């Protein structure tokens with residue numbers, strides 16, 4: 001489907017506004033052309049006086065005719081300005097509303113896409129669709145459609161006036177049009193790839209600038225400042241050079257097209273002048289033709305810019321619409337889950353999963369009773385986090401079943417499923433707000449008292465109280481102003497405040513010191529009461545008190561049982577435990 005048809009279908013609710021805006025644009029153009037005709041009438045009046053056209057309307061005195069013309073001119077200019085105001089407001093508001101709708105629809109659609117979608121896409125590209133492409137559509141709607149309407153309307157109207165006044169001169173005025181059109185499209189095609197290079201180079205430069213600002217501490221610690229300056233310099237130079245090339249062509253377009261306009265103007269000036277000298281053409285008509293020839297030809301020079309803008313918008317519309325059409329694999333519908341009644345029993349039956357082709361989880365069978373505290377341990381990359389992500393349905397299992405309270409999670413409403421799980425992941429997401437806002441993220445109605453209680457259970461209250469503004473302290477982008485351990489404790493407090501029937505802590509205390517961890521464990525004793533808790537930790541002292549420990553290896557559960565039984569078993573767990581205890585094995 002043509003991109004504009006796609007946009008038109010999307011923007012159906014704006015149809016009325018678009019029609020109105022088009023009417024305003026057309027009326028503005030009609031009033032814009034009229035003053036040139038008035039000039040001709042004015043000349044006719046001063047030359048022919050009592051015999052002028054206006055006298056045929058019943059205004060006999062030449063002075064009255066001039067006064068009448070003055071009034072009409074004022075009226076025309078007022079109306080022209082009035083419709084310019086109306087079309088400008090209308091088109092720009094349409095552009096604003098549509099870009100807002102597009103951005104919001106796109107963002108909420110993206111939020112529903114599964115995690116694997118984001119893993120396979122370039123974040124920079126997604127951001128550029130959300131920003132640059134939507135802005136490009138906005139720019140085009142701001143003035144692009146108006147320009148197209150006005151160029152075609154003015155050329156058609158002026159062409160008609162030419163043919164009515166003198167068909168022979170009308171044909172002369174058409175001579176330069178093929179040259180202008182050819183020039184406009186030729187240059188546009190030549191400049192297209194140059195602009196593409198400019199955009200590519202700008203993208204490259206932006207991405208490295210962004211990366212460097214995020215990684216400033218690594219740059220400083222490796223003292224690679226000069227190396228980075230040189231890298232940026234070479235990319236910035238590349239960007240500058242590509243712009244120079246585009247500028248060379250773009251600056252030549254108007255002067256060259258002006259030559260074609262000059263040709264048309266000259267032909268009319270000379271030929272029309274001869275006709276007038278021979279009294280074959282009225283002086284007034286001659287002057288109208290001279291003025292209108294400029295008005296006919298000049299706007300066509302803008303075609304190169306319009307087509308450039310149009311082409312860029314076509315690409316942007318396609319990118320935006322394609323993203324909006326990306327299918328949502330994991331759908332929100334399903335059986336509602338009563339959070340208060342959820343007991344938190346989790347069963348995996350013959351569960352298999354692979355991200356791509358090689359299996360990451362092979363035949364997982366586990367049974368977690370309501371209220372139990374279990375732990376997943378095992379070598380790095382053995383599939384622990386993957387299983388947790390399957391509980392949250394970040395990915396769809398390949399085969400087998402995951403049941404919560406006997407219900408297959410693929411049949412549970414996704415929103416309810418995730419509401420029932422408090423998940424602290426390895427990569428913590430903190431918002432650029434205050435401590436209190438971060439703890440209450442997702443539990444927006446929590447009172448300060450509840451926030452403080454959650455912070456106390458997560459062993460955070462003490463360090464928060466020492467901060468200058470306490471719970472109102474701003475923690476910076478991604479929580480940069482906090483230590484790794486403090487960030488983890490905020491994330492735990494956030495999960496506690498959510499008060500879910502199932503709590504998952506994936507390496508949630510890896511960055512806190514032993515003393516704090518011991519304190520968090522103490523809090524956990526209270527916390528785990530009445531809910532199912534899953535802990536993942538490499539530091540085995542963290543999970544030794546779990547009711548059940550599942551030992552993962554290469555996507556399989558090799559051992560399970562409590563700490564004592566597993567140590568006695570002298571298998572993988574016991575080996576890991578001995579290493580951590582510093583014993584020789």
Ligand SMILES: Nc1ncnc2c1ncn2[C@@H]1O[C@H](COP(=O)(O)OP(=O)(O)OP(=O)(O)O)[C@@H](O)[C@H]1O
Pocket residue numbers: 119355356360378379380381382383384385386387
């Ligand atoms: N998004 C992904 N796409 C493809 N492969 C992945 C993805 N995430 C993880 N993997 C792979 O799946 C395997 C299991 O990873 P997972 O994160 O579940 O391990 P883990 O046991 O939690 O490890 P760790 O203890 O280091 O956190 C690894 O081999 C990893 O490379």
